Amino acid sequence: MDLFDYDAELRLHTAHFFAAAKVRAGDRVLDIGCGTGHTTREAARAAVDGSAVGVDISEVMLEQARRISADEGPSNVGFELADAQVNSFPPLYFDLCISRFGVMFFADPIAAFTNIARALRPGGRLAWLVWQGHDRNEWATVFSDVLAASIATPDRGPFSLADPEATESLLVAAGFTDVEFTEIDEPVYYGPDSTAAYDNLLRLTGFTAFLAALEPTKAEQARARLREVLAGHETETGVYFDSRSWLISARRP
Numbered sequence: 094m095d096l097f098d099y100d101a102e103l104r105l106h107t108a109h110f111f112a113a114a115k116v117r118a119g120d121r122v123l124d125i126g127c128g129t130g131h132t133t134r135e136a137a138r139a140a141v142d143g144s145a146v147g148v149d150i151s152e153v154m155l156e157q158a159r160r161i162s163a164d165e166g167p168s169n170v171g172f173e174l175a176d177a178q179v180n181s182f183p184p185l186y187f188d189l190c191i192s193r194f195g196v197m198f199f200a201d202p203i204a205a206f207t208n209i210a211r212a213l214r215p216g217g218r219l220a221w222l223v224w225q226g227h228d229r230n231e232w233a234t235v236f237s238d239v240l241a242a243s244i245a246t247p248d249r250g251p252f253s254l255a256d257p258e259a260t261e262s263l264l265v266a267a268g269f270t271d272v273e274f275t276e277i278d279e280p281v282y283y284g285p286d287s288t289a290a291y292d293n294l295l296r297l298t299g300f301t302a303f304l305a306a307l308e309p310t311k312a313e314q315a316r317a318r319l320r321e322v323l324a325g326h327e328t329e330t331g332v333y334f335d336s337r338s339w340l341i342s343a344r345r346p
Contacts, residue, residue, distance in 0.1 A: 099128060099129070099131075100129070100131040101282055102281050102282050102283065103193065103194070103281065103282075104282065105279035105280065105282070106193070106222060106277055106279050106281075106336075106338060107131075107132065107135075107193065109277050109279070109340060110132070110191070110193055110220065110222050110340065111132075111135060111136075111139070113220050113275065113340050113342060114136070114189065114191050114220035115220075116136050116139035116140055116189060116191075117139070117140070117143075117188075118139075118140060118141040118142055118143065119140065119141065119142050119143045119188075120136075120139075120140045120143040120188040120189050121140070121143050121144050121145075121146075121186060121187045121188050121189075122136040122137070122140055122143065122144070122145040122146070122187065122188065122189045122190075122191060123145075123146055123148070123182070123187040123189070123190045123191070123209070123212060123213075124136060124145060124146065124147040124148070124190075124191050124192065124195075125148060125177045125190060125191070125192035125195045125196055125209065125221075126148075126149055126177075126192055126193075126194070126195015126196060126198075127147025127148060127149050127154075127155075127158065127172065127195065128149060128151070128154045128158070128195070129154050129157045129158045129161065130147050130154075130155075130157075130158030130159075130161060130162060130170070130172060132147075132191060132193050133145045133146070133147030133158070133170055133172065134161070134162060134165070134166075134167060134170055136189075136191060137167045137169045137170035138167050140169065141169075142169075143169065143188070144169045144170070144171070145169065145170050145171075146170075146171045146172070146173060147170070147171070147172045147173070148172070148173045148174075148175040148177055148180065149172070149174070149175075149195075150174070150175070150176055152174050155172045155173075155174055158172045159172055177196075177199075177205055177208065177209060178199050178200065178201060178204055178205035178208060179204075179208065180208070182208070182209075182211070182212035183212065184211050184212065185211075185212075185213070185214045185215070186212055186213075186214065187212050187213050187214065187217060188213070188214060188217050188218070189213075189217065189218050189219070189220065190209055190212070190213060190217070190218070190219040190220075190221075191219070191220050191221070192219075192220075192221045192222065193221075193222045194222050194223065194224065194251070194338075195221075196221050196223065196254070197223055197224065197250065197251050197252070197253045197254050198250070198251075198253070202253075202254075202263050203263055203266050203267055206263060206264055206266075206267030206268075206269070207266075207267040207268060209267075210267050210268040210269060210345050213345040214345070215345060215346065216344065216345065216346075217344070217345045218342065218343070218344050218345075219269070219341070219342065219343050219344075220340065220341070220342055221340070221341045222277070222338050222339070222340055222341075223254040223255070223260070223338060223339050223341060224251050224252050224254075224255060224336070224337075224338050224339075225252070225255050225276075225337040225338055225339055226252055226255040226256075226337075227252050227255075229255075229336075229337040230252075230335070230336045230337060231334045231335035231336065232281050232334040232335070232336055233251075233252075235322055235334065236294075236300075236319075236322075239315060239318050239319050239322055254339070254341075255339075257274045257339065260272075260274075260339075260341065261274075264341075264343050268345060268346070269343040269344065269345060270343065270344055270345075270346050271342070271343055271344045272341065272342070272343040273341070273342045273343070274339045274340070274341055275339070275340040275342070276337065276338075276339065276340075277337070277338045277339070277340050278336075278337055279336065279338075280333035280334055280335055280336060281333065281334050281336045282331055282332070282333055283323070283326075283331070283332045283333070283334070284331060284332050285331050285332075286327055286331070286332065287320065287323040287324040287326075287327045287332055289332075290323045290326075290327075290331075290332035291319065291320055291323055294319070294323070300319070304316065
């Protein structure tokens with residue numbers, strides 16, 4: 094699973110995401126943590142006469158985003174290497190800020206969310222997908238058990254915005270209002286069968302580096318257990334793991 098296949102993993106979440114985002118013709122859209130740009134391109138297509146700008150801190154992913162966009166379009170899309178916590182976005186410019194699992198890692202979330210709010214025009218909206226807690230996501234709990242190492246990071250990790258009350262407080266402090274949380278209950282997809290899922294998982298999550306650091310016998314035991322777990326989740330349509338996320342919506346007054 095290369096960088097682009099992250100979109101395959103999250104395809105069921107993405108359908109809910111854009112249904113809620115309601116990108117309109119003429120919208121100027123900011124996509125935070127855009128990765129290889131799938132969500133940015135989809136936003137740009139929906140915006141028609143508007144535009145979409147994707148920002149990320151990974152130049153590797155942005156290079157791929159630009160290559161794909163050059164080949165496939167649309168023409169009203171752009172990508173910038175930027176940290177949304179401190180980047181100088183044009184003030185009062187964007188109509189909508191979207192993010193698919195890209196806003197959970199800021200060192201100072203209030204500063205980041207305040208900076209994003211400044212970039213939105215009055216009445217501008219946000220639509221963000223974030224993970225619910227570690228124990229609500231089978232893909233995290235199962236793989237943590239297999240590797241005997243927690244995938245969760247205690248502070249600014251992938252589950253840092255899992256608590257709706259705490260996250261709403263952050264957004265309100267940053268200047269947002271009308272904050273709402275909608276639960277998304279969809280599985281994540283790792284490949285058409287367990288063999289492909291095993292290869293994809295190693296590339297996607299960096300498990301290879303973890304396994305390489307283990308004593309050979311323990312590494313092989315972990316590999317065998319991982320293959321067993323993936324085989325147990327194989328269905329006629331692919332390998333899936335349960336997940337729960339929040340779709341957050343809010344507005345700048």
